[in-house]
Every structure is written in C-alpha cells, then in structure tokens.
Amino acid sequence: MGDAFETLSEEGFQFFGRVTASVTHEIKNALAVIRENAGLMEDLIALGERKGDLDPARILALAGKIGTQAMKADGIVRNMNRFAHSMDEPLADLDLGETVELLATLSGRIAAMHGVAFETRVPDAPVWVKTNPVFLETLLWACLECAMNAAGPQKRLGIVLEETGSGARVRITGIQGENEPEFPSERHRDLYLAIGAEVRFGPGRDEIILELPKRASL
C-alpha cells in the first residue's frame, strides 16, 4: 500500500487537477453563453424601446437559452461535487455504473479535445463493489487516458461495464493498443494491486480490461 499511496499522491492529484481544470472551463463556457445571451437580451430590449417594436418571442427564446445553460452549469457542478465527495471514505459501496457514467461525463470535454467520444454501456441493475473510490477513479482515469491516446480511427471509445462472478469488469473498446506499449506502467500496477484489481489489454490489444473484485481488501 505504501507504493500505492506514493503513486496516488502523484497520479491522483494530476487526475484531480485535470478534471477540475476541464470542469471549471466548462462552467466558464456556460457562464459566457449566459453573459452574451443576457447582453443580447438587453440590447434587443433597448432597441425595441427606441423603435417601439419589441419581439416577445425572441426575448423568450433567449431566456430559454439562458435557462438551459444555467441547468447545464448546475449539472456540471453537481457532478464535480459528487466526484469531490468520493474522497470521503477509504472504503465504500459503489454502484459501478454510476462511477463509470460519472467519470465519462467528467472527462467528456478532455475526450472532445482529443477528438474522441465516449459511449457507455452499463447494465440496468446496479453492479455493486466495495472498494476505495479514489484508487478506483484514478485507475479508471488512467485507462481512459490511455484509451484516448490510443483511440482507433473511428475515435469512438466504448466503456462497457459487466458483472462477473467474482466482481465486475470494465472494458474500454475501440483502441489500437500497440500505440501504448508502456501501459499499464509500474505506477498503475501499484494502484490496481492496492484494490485487488487487474488491468490488461484484451487479445489483439483492441481493448483495455479492468477486472475488479466484489470487495477490495485494503
């Protein structure tokens, strides 16, 4: 565990930093859209007062855009808040479907910057594991980051969650793994061994497989 915590202190903080930077950028974008549409509304109202022809439908449409962006920003903040609270407990019962969806959403803009899109597939029923959420999220991020760098020509990465007899499996598909010969590194190994997990490429190196036990022995 000592090595794992050392790795976490670098990998984990880098991951947290990347996600925070990306998420705050998204929030600023939403605020910028709100700012410009509110400004346009003011301009149109001022113009309408001068000319005596204000179009209520146009103003309503702009108000709708502002409302949509406010909800978008709220959703981003809610996800970030959930992510921040994953640091609360060293061992927690996690619905892996929720964790996978959260990670995919939080790193969506980073993926877009790589020209890559995620498609998550999770079972209808919750898939529960008891593990250290920070280790798991850092590990999942490492897998996603590798997959983004090694995305195949279609640039679509599948994130597939499956329940197994001994726990759960996350498969990240749509990659060309030969482009990432160093993955998983010794540092990643520290992380996955700490939660009793395993990370490997699938046959043909076209997918990354993360195997998780039902209960991590920390």
Place this chain on the structure above:
Amino acid sequence: MKTRVLIVDDERDFAEALSERLALRDYDVTVAPSGKDAAEKTAKFNYDVVVLDVLMPDMDGVETLKRIKGTKPLTEVVMLTGHATVETAIEGMKLGAYDYLMKPCEDGELFGKIDGASAKKAEHEERIREAKVKEIVSSPRSVLNG
C-alpha cells in the same frame, strides 16, 4: 467601412449571441465553428479582427493563430480564454495576437479590444501605404518593377 470581424468558437450559443450583438453595433460579422474553418476563411477573405477561442477540439487557438498570421499577417487577433488557458493566450500574444480576454467578459472590454485591434490594423495598413508612396516618389521606376 464596417469593421470585419470573424468569431471563432465551437460553443454555438456563445458565438451566435456575440455575433448578433456585434451586428447590432454595425460590425460585419462572420462565425467559424472551428480552428480549421477559421484558417480556411481567413485564407479566402479579409477580416480586420478575429476573436479566437483558445480551447477548441479540432485545432487549438495557438495553431489557428499561427495559420491566420501565416496567411494574413495584418489581421489582428483577440484571444478568448478561461482561467486554465491564460498561459496559452500569453503564448498567443508572443506569436502576434493583439490581446486576450477571459471568458465571460464585460461588454465594454470586448468591444473596446475589437475597436483597438481594428485601429491598429488600419494604422499598420496606412503606414504600408505611406511607405509605398515614398518608394514611388523616391524611385518612380519601382512602379514598373513592382
């Protein structure tokens, strides 16, 4: 003549609203949703000022700036950035961008920067015209050579 402005931003709702606000203020505005599109448009048409988002998926702001300056060195560029990408905007200024602004920005600030950038371009063009006139006056044969 109206100031010709190209807005480059992948956030459509932002670009459309800003475009309409500038048009209401009598600017001649075009929108490009990507760096690639902006590079193509600036190669084909003459804009006075480009308002350029730093962070875009297909081609980032610095690369787009290099392309724009490569084909139209006199076109002035104002970079728009979030907190996380201020360093990129500063790098952009070293590469010839006129200035940068943080999103979301105050109305007066952005319109003021666009006017400042446009005035700088006009001044630069005027100096080039004057230099050409001087060259012709001092050496009339240069007209035949040029």
